[in-house]
Amino acid sequence: MATVLDFEKPIAELLEQKEKVEQVASKSGVDVSKTIKDLDEKIKAARKNIYEHLTPWQKVMVSRHPDRPYAISYINAVSDNTWIELHGDRTVKDDKAMVGGFGSLDGRTVMFIGQQKGTNTKTRQYRNFGMPNPEGYRKALRLMKLAEKFNKPIVTFIDTPGAYPGLEAEERGQGEAIARNLIEMAQLRVPVICVVIGEGASGGALGIGIGDKVLMLENTWYSVISPESCSSILWRSWDFKEKAAEALKLTASDMYANKLVDGIINEPLGGAHTNPAEAHKIVKHEIKKHLDKLDALSPEQRIEKRIKKFCAMGVVKE
Amino acid sequence: MSNWFKRIKEGITTSTKDKKETPEGLWYKCPTCKTIIPSEDHAANLFVCVNCNHHHKIGSKEYFKIIFDNGAFHEINAQLKAADPLNFTDTKKYTIRLDESIKKTELNDALRTAYGKVHGNDLMVACMDFSFIGGSMGSVVGEKISRAITYCIEHQMPLLIISKSGGARMMEAAFSLMQMAKTSVKLSLLAQEKIPFISLLTDPTTGGVTASFAMLGDLNIAEPNALIGFAGPRVVKETIGKDLPKGFQTSEFVLEHGFLDKIVSRKDLKQTLGNLLQMFKN
Ligand SMILES: [Zn+2]
Numbered sequence: 001m002a003t004v005l006d007f008e009k010p011i012a013e014l015l016e017q018k019e020k021v022e023q024v025a026s027k028s029g030v031d032v033s034k035t036i037k038d039l040d041e042k043i044k045a046a047r048k049n050i051y052e053h054l055t056p057w058q059k060v061m062v063s064r065h066p067d068r069p070y071a072i073s074y075i076n077a078v079s080d081n082t083w084i085e086l087h088g089d090r091t092v093k094d095d096k097a098m099v100g101g102f103g104s105l106d107g108r109t110v111m112f113i114g115q116q117k118g119t120n121t122k123t124r125q126y127r128n129f130g131m132p133n134p135e136g137y138r139k140a141l142r143l144m145k146l147a148e149k150f151n152k153p154i155v156t157f158i159d160t161p162g163a164y165p166g167l168e169a170e171e172r173g174q175g176e177a178i179a180r181n182l183i184e185m186a187q188l189r190v191p192v193i194c195v196v197i198g199e200g201a202s203g204g205a206l207g208i209g210i211g212d213k214v215l216m217l218e219n220t221w222y223s224v225i226s227p228e229s230c231s232s233i234l235w236r237s238w239d240f241k242e243k244a245a246e247a248l249k250l251t252a253s254d255m256y257a258n259k260l261v262d263g264i265i266n267e268p269l270g271g272a273h274t275n276p277a278e279a280h281k282i283v284k285h286e287i288k289k290h291l292d293k294l295d296a297l298s299p300e301q302r303i304e305k306r307i308k309k310f311c312a313m314g315v316v317k318e
Numbered sequence: 319m320s321n322w323f324k325r326i327k328e329g330i331t332t333s334t335k336d337k338k339e340t341p342e343g344l345w346y347k348c349p350t351c352k353t354i355i356p357s358e359d360h361a362a363n364l365f366v367c368v369n370c371n372h373h374h375k376i377g378s379k380e381y382f383k384i385i386f387d388n389g390a391f392h393e394i395n396a397q398l399k400a401a402d403p404l405n406f407t408d409t410k411k412y413t414i415r416l417d418e419s420i421k422k423t424e425l426n427d428a429l430r431t432a433y434g435k436v437h438g439n440d441l442m443v444a445c446m447d448f449s450f451i452g453g454s455m456g457s458v459v460g461e462k463i464s465r466a467i468t469y470c471i472e473h474q475m476p477l478l479i480i481s482k483s484g485g486a487r488m489m490e491a492a493f494s495l496m497q498m499a500k501t502s503v504k505l506s507l508l509a510q511e512k513i514p515f516i517s518l519l520t521d522p523t524t525g526g527v528t529a530s531f532a533m534l535g536d537l538n539i540a541e542p543n544a545l546i547g548f549a550g551p552r553v554v555k556e557t558i559g560k561d562l563p564k565g566f567q568t569s570e571f572v573l574e575h576g577f578l579d580k581i582v583s584r585k586d587l588k589q590t591l592g593n594l595l596q597m598f599k600n
Pocket of ligand 1 (some may be wrong): 348349350351352353367368369370371386
């Protein structure tokens, strides 16, 4: 049974009605094509109406929808199942919350890297809920350097509730690992495209987020802190997450308007979780489009533009 | 401050009325070992406890005085102030928070940049002020560091960043987050110019500051017993569900795990910087 978010209930009810009508029809042989067509129209209208008016907090909930495609799902689809996963940071271990490896994008080798969440209780733990340890960031950097060495472009999929705040993570330098990625990604000579496919929480997201093009799927969020944590710190209560979500301006449209990301990728009507195959297709198309544009620039031009872009972020009064 | 201490303070106020230049009062009580010494003596000892070596938090004003020859320096971009790009309000409007902080601290934001000489060597110093909204990193901190790096590249001048921060400035949300990116990508240009960057981590250095410029020094040095980490100790404790080991996330702990080059006491800071700058030069 698919997970239904509160505000999706009107859609779920219509879907249920449709299912019942179909059941009746298959038993009785009555022609219900007109009813089904009407219901399809209603479902579409309901999705459109609801998804056009999502609040920031509702978008945060969609970004965390358990049926949403995760990094490996995109990687496999975009690379037509050619992806060869590569493991380990060559220092400590293999971080299961951060995955990476070469894959073929319509014949062209690309280094795909992403934060991976699990799909059930067991794999969620295995993936540490998509929260990388320092070795995850170091694995990502190793693979990026590998890609650079062989002149292959890099695509990262961002989807994390944050870098893991554990004891060993601190011992092994979580801060240093993320910082190192920021400075190293700035100077990568190959094209780098970053796509926020779910949650973009703070430094943990940014650690694989320094790209020539940073794109956000329509129903994702990207900010310095989750709305829940923001609520607990600034309002000193967990009850203001909706308010915090609004104040943080963390949606794709807000981030784009504030020039903190380079583009928004539309999701299938009703969110990526309602039609993962369509979401895969759209993302692949966007990646190819941007790669073509980035190919036209020299490595020096790309690096200069990349650095200038991030240096322009921020608003001060002289 | 305990009531007992207040009484002592009040009791001796009249006899030493002329020694007004010490702002925190006339006596300093060490929070670690409880030793009480005249504030003047404490200041003369660079705000380090004479008894237990506790390094009291100080700001840019004090560091500039300690580091630069004859306390002489040129501050740059002092006029920069925070805007409120998100029109942010939590329990209070961000603009009001800013006004109050400016009034209280007599600072424009949480970082000042100035250049001068250290034992005759040129040095740009970017120093955070914890008293300004917890030393949080917003657009002004990022922009000042970015401009300081530009200056360093133009003048081939080494850079010292003194970190003292609780991390991101939440009221600037993603703008604050992107200052991590901004400062780090800009530091990559300094690195390409092979201009030395020394990072000094002081108590506390956490969050987005640790996960960007503070950990990116050619040399990372720290004051003794400073809190240094990515996640704050309370968050780590909640995550693991048990008490943290003694000394967790101190300078000594971070040194032992390989992320610091050296721990430097405040009284040795200027001499150490001078020596290091000479090493890079010769
Ligand atoms: Zn003491």
